[in-house]
Amino acid sequence: MSSIRSVIIPAAGWGTRLLPASQSVPKELLPIYDRPAIEWVVEEALASGIERVIFISARGKSSILDHFDRHPLLESILQRSGHEAWAQRIADRNRSADFIEIRQGEALGLGHAVLCGEPCIQEEYFAVMLPDDLYLGEPPALGELIALHEEKGGCVLGLHTVERQQSRQYGMVAGEQISAHQWRLEDMVEKPQPEESPSCQAITGRYLVHRSLFDILRSQNRGALGEIQLTDGLRRLAQEGLFHGLVPRAARFDSGSALGLLIASLAQGLKSKDAAALRHAIEELTSS
Numbered sequence: 001m002s003s004i005r006s007v008i009i010p011a012a013g014w015g016t017r018l019l020p021a022s023q024s025v026p027k028e029l030l031p032i033y034d035r036p037a038i039e040w041v042v043e044e045a046l047a048s049g050i051e052r053v054i055f056i057s058a059r060g061k062s063s064i065l066d067h068f069d070r071h072p073l074l075e076s077i078l079q080r081s082g083h084e085a086w087a088q089r090i091a092d093r094n095r096s097a098d099f100i101e102i103r104q105g106e107a108l109g110l111g112h113a114v115l116c117g118e119p120c121i122q123e124e125y126f127a128v129m130l131p132d133d134l135y136l137g138e139p140p141a142l143g144e145l146i147a148l149h150e151e152k153g154g155c156v157l158g159l160h161t162v163e164r165q166q167s168r169q170y171g172m173v174a175g176e177q178i179s180a181h182q183w184r185l186e187d188m189v190e191k192p193q194p195e196e197s198p199s200c201q202a203i204t205g206r207y208l209v210h211r212s213l214f215d216i217l218r219s220q221n222r223g224a225l226g227e228i229q230l231t232d233g234l235r236r237l238a239q240e241g242l243f244h245g246l247v248p249r250a251a252r253f254d255s256g257s258a259l260g261l262l263i264a265s266l267a268q269g270l271k272s273k274d275a276a277a278l279r280h281a282i283e284e285l286t287s288s
C-alpha cells in the first residue's frame with residue numbers, strides 16, 4: 001500500500017489559454033484521444049496508489065465530478081444494448097477511489113485552491129497534481145515521487161528540464177543534483193531572468209508535500225488581488241525541511257494549450273489500436 005493516499009487536483013481555473021474550446025466545457029473534460037484529459041491524470045494517481053481524489057472546482061465545473069460518478073440510466077442502456085463492458089467501466093471507475101469535490105468560490109490563486117482541500121486531508125503527507133501537466137506512460141509520474149519520498153523522506157517536487165532562455169515562464173529550483181534525475185532542493189525562484197536562474201530545472205505540476213503547507217499558505221502574504229501563491233509556500237517548506245526534486249520518466253505534455261492537447265492526443269493515438277490508421281492520415285495530411 002502506498003504511504004500517500006490523497007491527492008488534491010486544483011481545477012478551478014478559467015482555462016483562458018484554451019478558449020474558445022473551454023468556454024462552456026471545463027478544459028479538464030476536453031478529450032485526449034479517447035477520454036477526458038482529467039481521466040488520464042486520475043489514472044496516473046490510481047496507478048501510484050492514491051485512494052482519495054479531491055477536485056477543487058468552481059461554478060460550472062461540477063461535470064468533472066459527474067464523470068467519475070455512477071450513471072444508472074446510461075449503464076442500463078449500455079447493458080441492454082450489448083455494451084456490458086462499457087457499463088462495467090463506468091461502475092469500476094467510480095469504485096476505483098473516493099471522489100470528492102470542493103468548490104473554490106473565488107479564483108484566489110493556486111495556493112488558495114490547495115488550501116480549500118485541507119478539510120479532506122487526514123494524513124501528514126499528501127499529493128497535489130495540476131491537470132495541465134499531463135504525464136503519459138510508465139512509470140506513473142506521481143508514483144516515482146512517492147517512491148523517492150518513501151526512500152528518503154520529506155517533500156518531493158516534480159521537475160522538468162528546460163532551456164535556460166525559458167526560465168522566465170517557470171518556477172525554477174536551486175539545489176544540489178544527487179543523481180541523473182534527482183535533486184536535493186534548497187530554494188525556488190518564480191520566473192527568473194535566464195542569467196539569474198539557479199538551474200535549468202523547472203517546477204512541474206506534481207507535488208508531494210507535508211500538511212504544514214496549509215499553515216504556511218494561511219499565514220502567507222497575499223498578492224495585490226488577494227491571491228495566495230503556491231510557489232511562495234513551497235519555498236518556505238524547502239527552506240525549513242527536507243525537499244527533493246525528481247524528473248519523472250513518463251512523457252510530459254501541456255494539456256492547458258490547444259497545441260499540447262493535440263500533441264498528447266496524437267501520442268496516445270499512436271499507441272492505440274488506431275495507430276496504423278492515424279499514421280496513414282498524418283502521412284496524407286503532410287504530403288499534400
Ligand code: UTP
Nearest residue numbers: 010011012013014015016017107108109110113
Ligand atoms: P493556471 O492559472 O495556470 O491555469 O492555474 P488556468 O487558470 O486553469 O488556465 P489559463 O492559464 O487561464 O489558461 C494552474 C492550475 O491551478 C488551478 C487551475 O485550474 C490549474 O489547474 N487554479 C488556479 C485553481 O484551481 N484556482 C485558482 O484560483 C487558480
